[in-house]
Amino acid sequence: MTILHSTTWVKLLGLLPGELNPNEASWLVSPRHHMSLMSNRRAQMILNRVRLFASLFAVLTPLWMFVDLLVLPNPLAWQLALLRLGATGCFTFILYCYRPEVTLFNAWRGMAMLFSIPTLFYVVSYVLLTHYHLSGASAAVGTGYAFLPFILLAGFAIFPLTLLESVVFAAPILVAHVTAGYFQFTVVDWPSFWGAFWLQGLIAGVAALAGVCQLAFMIALVQQAVRDPLTGAFSRRSGEEVLELQFILAGRSGSPFSVAFIDIDHFKAINDQFGHQQGDVVLKQFAQTLTHGLRKGDVLVRWGGEEFLLLLPNIDCRQAMSALQRLRRNGLGQRPDQTPLTASIGVADMLEEGCNDWRQLIEIADQRMYMAKQQGRNRVVAGREPAATLQPALA
Numbered sequence: 001m002t003i004l005h006s007t008t009w010v011k012l013l014g015l016l017p018g019e020l021n022p023n024e025a026s027w028l029v030s031p032r033h034h035m036s037l038m039s040n041r042r043a044q045m046i047l048n049r050v051r052l053f054a055s056l057f058a059v060l061t062p063l064w065m066f067v068d069l070l071v072l073p074n075p076l077a078w079q080l081a082l083l084r085l086g087a088t089g090c091f092t093f094i095l096y097c098y099r100p101e102v103t104l105f106n107a108w109r110g111m112a113m114l115f116s117i118p119t120l121f122y123v124v125s126y127v128l129l130t131h132y133h134l135s136g137a138s139a140a141v142g143t144g145y146a147f148l149p150f151i152l153l154a155g156f157a158i159f160p161l162t163l164l165e166s167v168v169f170a171a172p173i174l175v176a177h178v179t180a181g182y183f184q185f186t187v188v189d190w191p192s193f194w195g196a197f198w199l200q201g202l203i204a205g206v207a208a209l210a211g212v213c214q215l216a217f218m219i220a221l222v223q224q225a226v227r228d229p230l231t232g233a234f235s236r237r238s239g240e241e242v243l244e245l246q247f248i249l250a251g252r253s254g255s256p257f258s259v260a261f262i263d264i265d266h267f268k269a270i271n272d273q274f275g276h277q278q279g280d281v282v283l284k285q286f287a288q289t290l291t292h293g294l295r296k297g298d299v300l301v302r303w304g305g306e307e308f309l310l311l312l313p314n315i316d317c318r319q320a321m322s323a324l325q326r327l328r329r330n331g332l333g334q335r336p337d338q339t340p341l342t343a344s345i346g347v348a349d350m351l352e353e354g355c356n357d358w359r360q361l362i363e364i365a366d367q368r369m370y371m372a373k374q375q376g377r378n379r380v381v382a383g384r385e386p387a388a389t390l391q392p393a394l395a
């Protein structure tokens with residue numbers, strides 16, 4: 001695993017420093033820790049590629065039928081033609097009827113459906129071909145069927161997949177080849193059956209590498225698009241997307257979802273006394289300090305200027321208060337004159353407030369942040385009552 005955490009990966013993939021953090025290299029191996037925004041965009045991309053692949057196969061599969069009918073003996077040619085028509089019907093079904101909600105699971109299902117059609121086609125066509133002793137032109141056409149697994153494995157190269165996904169999707173095709181060999185369905189005189197298998201493994205490896213490279217570039221692009229360049233926190237636009245997604249998920253599962261509206265105190269004074277550049281440094285350190293203190297799954301958004309939003313899924317106001325207390329106890333950073341940086345924070349929980357729109361939730365948290373300012377700054381307000389105010393924790 002240490003190699004995954006080194007920058008070697010980044011260098012090997014030809015990425016620029018910062019485009020893919022070393023701790024994000026494990027994202028190339030498995031989709032387990034992908035952020036929801038990434039998974040959503042990847043799911044959309046995979047579904048688009050599934051449709052592209054299905055449309056190509058829907059056109060090419062019936063076209064080859066005419067070659068079969070011209071060259072192959074009957075009834076083999078007709079049996080294969082029927083098989084091709086069936087496969088074309090399945091590809092057309094995926095193209096026009098598979099319009100699911102954009103989730104990674106549905107994208108995987110689309111890929112599984114897409115690749116299972118030619119894999120089955122390959123196995124059945126082989127069973128049919130073994131009953132004939134082909135020679136001349138018909139043997140050449142029959143040999144063409146043996147190339148299908150190679151084409152399928154190469155096809156994975158157009159999908160932005162993790163290493164684990166590539167292995168899972170390529171395995172059935174390799175197993176189909178081994179099964180065909182085991183039952184001696186081979187009609188072609190390969191120099192070596194295992195030689196062909198080795199070649200397939202090689203193609204699968206190259207396709208997996210191509211998929212991982214695509215994924216690396218995709219991660220880098222998504223990071224650039226979703227992050228605020230100064231602080232590394234989510235930008236407001238992507239933050240709104242995450243908010244909407246988390247709000248829907250929390251609503252569906254009936255779990256709490258809290259947001260904290262954070263505004264740095266007297267930030268203008270930093271700019272005025274020490275210059276805008278020093279102000280930028282303080283903003284950057286503030287965001288880094290908060291991010292390091294967060295749990296996995298919590299999201300920091302730069303809402304604008306010196307205002308930040310903290311999205312805290314699965315916790316209510318009370319738990320959010322204690323998380324913020326911990327963050328404030330550890331310190332939010334320092335002003336250029338070495339005095340502690342403080343912030344005024346408003347907290348609201350979707351369940352407690354009965355919000356059915358995330359904008360409403362932000363509005364409430366924003367109002368509470370203003371209450372914190374009015375009450376003297378450097379505090380957290382989580383309700384209208386004074387009891388729900390967390391007093392200054394910093395010296």
Ligand SMILES: Nc1nc2c(ncn2[C@@H]2O[C@H](COP(=O)(O)OP(=O)(O)OP(=O)(O)O)[C@@H](O)[C@H]2O)c(=O)[nH]1
Binds near residue numbers: 268275276305306
């Ligand atoms: N350096 C820097 N300053 C910024 C940036 N974005 C906004 N600001 C400044 O942040 C300051 C915010 O000032 P105010 O809204 O008056 O708030 P404040 O001084 O923090 O006072 P209170 O919020 O009332 O405690 C403004 O001077 C903005 O110019 C940025 O990206 N970098």
